[in-house]
Amino acid sequence: MVRAWYMQDPVKDQFLENHLDPPQIVSQEDLHKRTGIFSAHIDLASTNENDALQNIPQASQCGYRDVVEISPEKMGDEFNKKVAIFFDEHLHTDEEVRFILAGSGYFDVRDCDDKWIRIACERGDFIVLPAGIYHRFTVDGRKYIKAMRLFAGVPVWTPHNRGQAADQLPARDAYLSKHGLSVL
Template sequence: MAVDTLNPSLTAPVQLKEEAKKPIPINAWYYNANGEAPCTPHKYTPNQEVSTEHLEKLGVLTWTHIETEDFEKNQFLNKIKAVRGYNYEEVLTVTPGKLPNFEENTKKFFMEHLHDHEEIRFILDGVGYEDVRDFDGQWIRIEIKKGDLIVLPPGMYHRFTLDEDQYLKALLLYQGTPSRIQFEKKPETDDMEVRLDYVQSVLASERQAPSEAEDKVLAATTKALEAISV
């Protein structure tokens, strides 16, 4: 990937002012495997929307409409970084001419994979799609665009693609040492401790006691969101 910057963030907790607006749900829907190119929306007709609450039950955190201009000084973004311990960051641009080996790398991004750490993306410009697996294995497509911040939990299978404009600029955040290693889905990946932890805490327990398990995961994500109050 083409890296523009890589700097430690020394931000401290701050008081929020007017930058945190009333939450607006991120756009998400069930993915229609209709044979079209990955960069197209892949919506059903009518569209089958997925709620932010449902994403939270899967462990996905989202914030929308965060101001991107002078984002280094944005108090709301800095509060998120401070509360969640994101102390390193890098800006990268995914588009032809900016990303080395563009075709090869974008195909790799769209391969189903997981990470052994959170994946955190704050979108500075452009549009892309994060696809994540639902409880039953069905793909959910999440549109990420300018002003959106998304956090995917460790051990969650997902994939990424650009939209038809083929341009995205994002701030990548990290807890500790930066890492962009992805583990593509295969039998040995299914047996990774981080995957087993996610399956046990979110997926398997949901099948055993749906309401209780969903409430547990939702409570955890709600607590994480409330830590960054407006």
């Protein structure tokens, strides 16, 4: 299972865990209840990637897959620029489905009270962020992650940065309605 906790805001260093003091851990059940996020861990030592994904309905419905590696070695001069873009708070109009193949990183998501929860993801973790949830991503201190990106249909890569325009998107309204929330 993924590990999750409430985090400092603002962060001191995006590559660190940034726990509150004292730490406030978020259980899998509370993570799902407060954000709508689905997560699972797959032991990749005992199965291959494709077989593992066949047993997860959220993955088997995805017809498009690709793999991305994020690291200074793989991205060169683009690494810092891309990591900064990923760390801007945004939402997508489609689910964000990721399967971590190697390395590790963090998804930060806003809960139903608009507080940040940090989710640590590593090899074997599968995570689905609902359409319309505000979030951001960063690698951790190891600065390497290899992830499979999955989409139900044609990939939609467009991030909508937090603000009035994003707040008015149908995906945001649907997300808020599903969780009994209103625009903050």
